[in-house]
Amino acid sequence: MTDATANTEENSIYDELPDAPPKKKITLTWVGKLGVSVVLFWLVMVFIGPYIAPFHEADIMAYDSFMPILSTTEGEGFHLLGTDYIERDIFSRILWGARTTIGIAFTATLMAYVVGVTLGIAAAVSGGWLDVALSRANDSIISLPSIMLGLLAVNAFGSSIPTLIFTAGAIYAASVFRIARALGQDIMVMDFVEAARARGEGLWWVITREVLPNAAMPLATDFGLRLVFVVLFISSLSFLGLGIQPPMADWGSMVRQNLDGLGYGSYAAVWPALAIATFTISINLIVDDISASSGGSLAKKMI
């Protein structure tokens, strides 16, 4: 409702209907706050996990494998989450594993995003030969099984943490590229992008101010999912002996190595799986909450 139009008409109560809601700030609900606290917790563990863990990740206990939760070993101590297939303390290994899993998988996913989104949006915005070249290069990466590419890279450069991050990042950048390009192309045909270009805005402005903010929410939602894939990818490599080298703990490998325990009634595989789940689900909770409170288009459609 505007002041200037209101006074010109006799029946000013019948002015333009105020169907606009009042301005909102981004406030997180308890769900979003829960997500933030879980993610923060794991990020802290990346740094202090090894120091507060009761045991070293490589410590092998003297007694049984697959001990149940809350069991005590004589002379060694209390095992909150029991022990794994070669008698290591699972609780300690999860705390140690935060460093590798979140450190490596998160960094690799982040790298995949930086590379994939930059190239994908650039391809969508500029079109033409750049789009063709990037898309075909991307097709050839995506057409090879990721695990084969991983094996190749590790064989060529040797297994080290930087190699792992770089390999996983490069492989997953390909799928991020496809999503980013598709999103970018949808946004590029919007009138406001044309308005910006017709005003004489450069490529950088169009990418960073017009396209990226509108692609951010779907990309962020995909991030959590992609992270799980990277964790699984690294654990597959580890299983083949090419990923994280034993005895270093890593959540994905812990799940895989302890799967047999399920047959004996041991929960050893469940705890690292839960750790992965809490981290990735929390990331998605934060994303969903932000998009709902900022009146994202998805949230709007659901009303």
Next chain:
Amino acid sequence: MTELLEVRDLKIEAPQKDGSAIPIVKGVSFNVKAGEVVALIGESGSGKTTISLGALGYTKPGLEFSGGEICLHGDDILSMENNDLRNLRGQRVAYLAQSAAATFNPAITIGEQVTESAVLHGVMTQAEATVRATELYHALELPDPELLGKRYPHQVSGGQLQRLMAAMALVGRPDLLVLDEPTTALDVTTQIEVLKAFKKVIKEEGSAAIYVTHDLAVVAQIADHIVVLYSGEVQEQGSVDQIINNPKHPYTKRLMAAAHAGPKPGMGDKLSGEHDKDVANIEVKDMTAGYGDIVDGKPAITVLRDINMSVKNAHVVGVIGESGCGKSTLARVIAGLLPAAQGEVILDGNVLKGSYKRRSKQDLQKVQFVYQMADTALNPKQLIGDILGRPVEMFQNLKGKAKREKVAELLQMVELPLEFENRYPAELSGGQKQRVNLARSLAALPEIMLCDEVTSALDSIVGSNVVKLLKRLRDLTGVSFMFITHDLSTVAAFADEIVVLYAGRIVEQGPVDEVLTPPFHPYTRLLISSVPEMRIGWLEETMKKREMAVGIARGVEITAVGCPFYNRCPIAIDGTCNIQTPPTHEPSAGHMISCHHTVEEILEIENSPQQVLHGFEKAAPDDETSATAH
């Protein structure tokens, strides 16, 4: 007549998270008698669509019925279980949505879709339904009724599709039809064709109808009873005669004032002359443009041919024509968004480069394009302050506090409160967004603004406020406008000059009062006759006019030779009009008509309205099947 549908004290509200509820419909009561058409009229947000959906026992997600009752033949719809509701919908009550294009599935034949609901509900067998559908095609005056069912939706025109939707709704012989703005998005000529068919079929079928619209002139043609709504409450209801001829409530009076009087000369205000330098601001010379690759100066699909026009300083030029005639393309060529294949665009005496990519910053600044849909023209992730601030920064070289002051000034100019600079576009109403859209173009301090249907998506009251604003801006800044629309009444009230486009060619142009008085180009005549007047019986009267017979029944055919209007012209000369490009006459200074008839002949025809003219024998609308160019 008995009461078919009774709506008593209907309340619908939107429950909120904190347990409170926002009332949307606040106790509405009205009745629909058998065979009667009741119009629900009001602006957007008045709850008219919500009430009409209630007749199907349906609310949009997020709303709920909170009181009152809706009875069909005495059965309370609101207390029905799912099974009863399923039988009610599509069988006893049928719904007709606004956009036929969005209603039909492009991959299924028309016949299958029209009969689907009746067969699914077990009202009739497929064979019976097909026979019934064919009857309805006849009743709706659709071309080639026997074979129409075998076609696909893209093979018929927009107006035909709209009529087919009526067939779809009527095939199961429902007691009640609910029509939600069925003609709002259509061109005036198409609107008449659809209205006429709807009126006829509703009368023949004897079905009752609820007609939802914001257009009083349309209501005057089709309704028996009118319910005027504002903000979920009935303001006034009565017979169509009483509401149209003797409105009592101030809101109804205000709606009537905002509704368009028909386009007449002298509706516009005279220019103050203050900014008038009488030099052409923008000039378009011999321009041909279209889409696809340009080979030898010819695009793959030619949209505009041989366009010559100009916009004088501080003048408003209205560009008018049906959808698909190339109005928007013309503006896009001038803005450099679509380089022309031939001809040139001249700004202040300098030839502009074809593409905006090669134009200088000053040229980009001087010519501003205003998009039709503010929803897609404003970046949803930028604050209004940033949307307006960026062009200020780029074109006025202002930063920091000076930039913020300029933004505040712009908001004031378009009559929006200052605190809007901290809002996102999604937090504004449609009319407010359109104002921001205009302000963004103003921020560049343009010489000419190309407004592409900026009022078309808005309500009559909101739209007329936007036009008022544009007039004020012109007086304030001396900016020129090219105002593109398919609404002749808006142009008549706002423009100084009119350009009438038909199938990519200019058929008539000149000062607004000259164009709106005889001699008319036959197409201008058709357009003027097609604008609904707020008068009962207007539809029947106008349908008797000569220009309607061929003009309404046939669609646009795009031809490279001859007069583009040949196939719809009541006074076309066979052997001349379809072969030779028409010459241009100048009945008065600056007024141009392209027609094979001389000005005297046209005037003579105007003065003898019922005379059957040569060429009129071909008027029988039998070859309508070729009219798919809508």
